[in-house]
Amino acid sequence: VTLPNLRTTLIVIALLRGIWMFNKFDSIWLVTHGGPLKATETLPLYAYRLAFEEFDFGLAAAACTVMFVVLLVGAVIYFKLFDPTKEIEVGR
Amino acid sequence: VSRLQRTGTFALLLVVLVAVAFPFYWMLLTSFTPREALFKPPFRLFRLDFSLGNYRELLFATEFARYFVNSLIAAVGAIVLNVIAATLAGYGLTRFAFPGKKTFAFGTLFSYMFPPMLMAIPLYILFSALQMRNTYTGLILAHMAISLPLNIWLMWQYFQIVPLSLEEAAWTSGASRLAALRQVCLPSARPDILSVAIFSFALSWNDFTFAFILQTDRKMFTLPVGLASLVEQTGVHWGMVMAAAVLVSVPTFLLVFFLQRYLLSGLRTAG
Numbered sequence: 437v438t439l440p441n442l443r444t445t446l447i448v449i450a451l452l453r454g455i456w457m458f459n460k461f462d463s464i465w466l467v468t469h470g471g472p473l474k475a476t477e478t479l480p481l482y483a484y485r486l487a488f489e490e491f492d493f494g495l496a497a498a499a500c501t502v503m504f505v506v507l508l509v510g511a512v513i514y515f516k517l518f519d520p521t522k523e524i525e526v527g528r
Numbered sequence: 529v530s531r532l533q534r535t536g537t538f539a540l541l542l543v544v545l546v547a548v549a550f551p552f553y554w555m556l557l558t559s560f561t562p563r564e565a566l567f568k569p570p571f572r573l574f575r576l577d578f579s580l581g582n583y584r585e586l587l588f589a590t591e592f593a594r595y596f597v598n599s600l601i602a603a604v605g606a607i608v609l610n611v612i613a614a615t616l617a618g619y620g621l622t623r624f625a626f627p628g629k630k631t632f633a634f635g636t637l638f639s640y641m642f643p644p645m646l647m648a649i650p651l652y653i654l655f656s657a658l659q660m661r662n663t664y665t666g667l668i669l670a671h672m673a674i675s676l677p678l679n680i681w682l683m684w685q686y687f688q689i690v691p692l693s694l695e696e697a698a699w700t701s702g703a704s705r706l707a708a709l710r711q712v713c714l715p716s717a718r719p720d721i722l723s724v725a726i727f728s729f730a731l732s733w734n735d736f737t738f739a740f741i742l743q744t745d746r747k748m749f750t751l752p753v754g755l756a757s758l759v760e761q762t763g764v765h766w767g768m769v770m771a772a773a774v775l776v777s778v779p780t781f782l783l784v785f786f787l788q789r790y791l792l793s794g795l796r797t798a799g
Contacts, residue, residue: 452641455641455643456641456643458643459643459644459645459646460643461643461644461645461736461737462644462736462737462740462752465736465740466736466756480643480645480646483645483649484645484649484741487649487652488741493649493653496649497649497650500645500646500649500650503643503645503646504646507641507642507643507646510641511638511641514637514641515634515637
């Protein structure tokens with residue numbers, strides 16, 4: 437009985453965690469530096485490497501934009517599930 | 529059945545507790561083990577040869593103290609600015625009517641989802657131009673960019689439950705808006721302000737990405753970055769690294785221990 441009521445909350449949590457993990461940098465960098473041979477290199481690590489090891493800020497910015505698009509998709513689903521205006525009065 | 533269930537629940541909780549607590553215990557144990565003994569068998573879960581050698585070396589032979597001070601400055605700065613900004617923003621957003629509030633609400637929650645890396649690279653370019661890399665101001669601003677959205681959200685929710693009539697009473701006795709805010713609303717806002725402060729502290733204290741990218745000067749390293757550089761620099765002197773990890777977690781433990789009541793109420797409002 438409890439679980440169906442929690443469904444929306446659970447999906448929202450899973451979604452947020454998913455987005456954050458998708459964009460995680462610190463733990464991956466500290467544990468593996470993206471290695472061995474880029475096997476654990478995720479998008480944020482790739483962007484970092486482009487910017488600060490190859491100094492190609494343009495390409496790094498492009499990688500960031502791709503991350504942003506993914507984030508945007510996540511946000512659209514998020515706001516479909518969870519309407520922020522329910523928790524605060526917006527007025528108009 | 530209920531008894532069996534209860535035993536089962538306890539067993540499960542025990543397993544989780546051990547899984548969570550063991551790394552902390554191991555960190556503590558390693559930090560007190562003398563360097564020579566660390567990789568020498570037998571490996572024990574309990575040992576009696578306690579030594580403070582790792583701590584002595586950490587405090588006097590490395591720049592750990594400096595990183596600690598840097599982290600503290602960044603955290604305190606982030607707390608103060610976050611509390612001020614979030615309180616004023618929350619107040620303004622509830623008490624004044626203006627167009628675009630809905631967009632603002634969406635934007636606030638959206639920017640809360642932003643990953644640090646997405647902001648760190650543009651900030652690096654921006655701060656390079658402004659000569660704000662390797663400054664406390666820059667780091668504090670970067671940390672605020674991550675923590676402020678949720679803080680505004682918290683205070684926004686808080687001010688909605690403060691009745692306007694309380695403030696109106698203060699106005700009729702001649703108080704200005706700011707004075708009314710300070711003397712009428714804020715005293716009862718203590719739990720919310722504390723959760724704002726705790727959240728700002730936690731983000732700033734634990735942040736690796738921003739500090740790693742923006743603070744390139746060794747003298748400006750914060751604890752997480754300093755700790756990572758200790759690992760690389762010392763050829764992994766694990767005892768010392770663990771001693772550092774213990775000292776890093778002490779402020780967090782103290783904070784959580786003394787403020788857990790407020791922390792829980794803050795979590796409840798944050799959903």
